[in-house]
Amino acid sequence: MRVAYSVETVRAAERALMARVPEGALMQRAAAGLAAACANALGTGGGVYAARVVVLTGSGDNGGDALYAGARLARRGAGVTAVLLAPQKAHRGGLAALRAAGGRAVTPEDVDAVALVHRADLVLDGIVGIGGKGGLRPGAVPLAEAARASRAVVVAVDLPSGVDADTGEVRGAAVRADMTVTFGTYKPGLLVDPAAEHAGALRLVDIGLGPDLDGTPPALEALQHADVAALLPVPDAESDKYRRGVVGVVAGSERYPGAAVLAVAGALRAGAGAVRYVGPGAQAVLARFPETLVSAGPPHKAGRVQAWVVGPGLGDGPEARRAVDDVLASDVPVLVDADGLRLLDRDVVRSRTAGTVLTPHAGEAAALLGVAREEVEAARLDHVRRLAGAFGATALLKGSTTLVASPEPGVPVRVNPTGTSWLATAGSGDVLSGITGSLLAAGLAPRDAASVGAYLHGLSARVAAGPVGAPVAAHDVAAALPGAWRDIRS
């Protein structure tokens, strides 16, 4: 499991650790890891010797880390120039170390710092770290823009400056890095868009915080292969199709029969022993998947299921509404997606005794919360938590960096590490609904079903798109599920 802790938790752990180690030790550990990562990045170009390194230096310890790392690179022969954005407040020890190693420090008033950045091989962003508030100050903006436009490798120190470490929000100008070297633990903002998109590749440097973080719940967690492998429902010798779980799918309409086919496609390959389909798309479903058990009539007459999926392509007529009410009245877990989200009654969801999983994209989440779509996209972590709290349900917010929040406060949000923007294709959400519903039917808890569902879905899309990347259709994602499943279990 990859975990991210809030700034408050990081600060407390750092205080505890600092009390036990010599003064400055943590910063040296950070700087050593940072310099090694920079040397590595330069190694793929011309190497450290004679490389032109510019250190964008702010007023806090983030600048201190960057200056000490700059000193280490200077000792290995790099030409290092620190651009001091707040000359009076630049970290004294770091500055002295840089000068002693043969580096120099300038201010944007003395020199054309933008031109320096344009000529650099490597730019270290030590403007601001976990102490940052808001976007970049105006003085730093042209330098951040120049770094992005230049050929230099841009390495952010701890965080790309200007992004919010706790929320993943970017409320102003921010550095865009090729790589972020972060210290002690990941911060939530490094894993959640839009901030995550600014971070580039992530490197974690161990500074010894582990023991002081243990025992505090992280703010965010990301499953990895081993975690998912442990959760996947695998049949044993005693299994039969009913014990593996039966998932009911209420999806599709005369107008959108394809949504039914895609939801069933996901459900069939995600662990349940059987799939029941209820709705007007039965013919289309059977033509493609003869193994589906289809029935007409209301869902509660379809036979026993261990979980329902309701919503994809359902339309919003009276029958669709009745189907949503019918399913929500059941005593088994229910996943509500797409049109179902427009038809559900919040109080009904809140009063359910079995689990409910809501799977909106940003637009649907915005409608459920009565806010603008842009607000949800700008503050995904905040809104997924609000959604789960408001509906007393597990909320899976789709999009780049899909998030899963539980209704109980204090439970870490899960962020999905798989996925690809090739998934932004019509119908791929229907496949996700089927997968996640199938996992619910197989007995996974709502939070596990939603996060494992997103993981499988994202991995399947990567498998389907291939290592170089190519357009995939939603049915390709469903077809790639067995390959993703095998990859996780191998």
Ligand SMILES: NC(=O)C1=CN([C@@H]2O[C@H](COP(=O)(O)OP(=O)(O)OC[C@H]3O[C@@H](n4cnc5c(N)ncnc54)[C@H](O)[C@@H]3O)[C@@H](O)[C@H]2O)[C@@H](O)CC1
């Ligand atoms: N505390 C520790 O033990 C360690 C801290 N480390 C480093 O220290 C950093 C935190 O240092 P600080 O607490 O000094 O905080 P920062 O260096 O992140 O920033 C604080 C300073 O930046 C200014 N500032 C705030 N928002 C700004 C903005 N938007 N634009 C420009 N300036 C802004 C503040 O006025 C303040 O002077 C971490 O991110 C990490 O890089 C590491 O050395 C590891 C150990």
Ligand SMILES: Nc1ncnc2c1ncn2[C@@H]1O[C@H](COP(=O)(O)OP(=O)(O)O)[C@@H](O)[C@H]1O
């Ligand atoms: N830019 C992106 N990067 C990664 N995944 C994405 C991106 N855009 C969309 N997706 C994923 O694609 C799927 C689209 O689902 P959805 O919006 O419901 O579409 P549809 O209703 O057409 O099925 C979701 O799983 C979502 O997380």
Ligand SMILES: [K+]
């Ligand atoms: K930074």
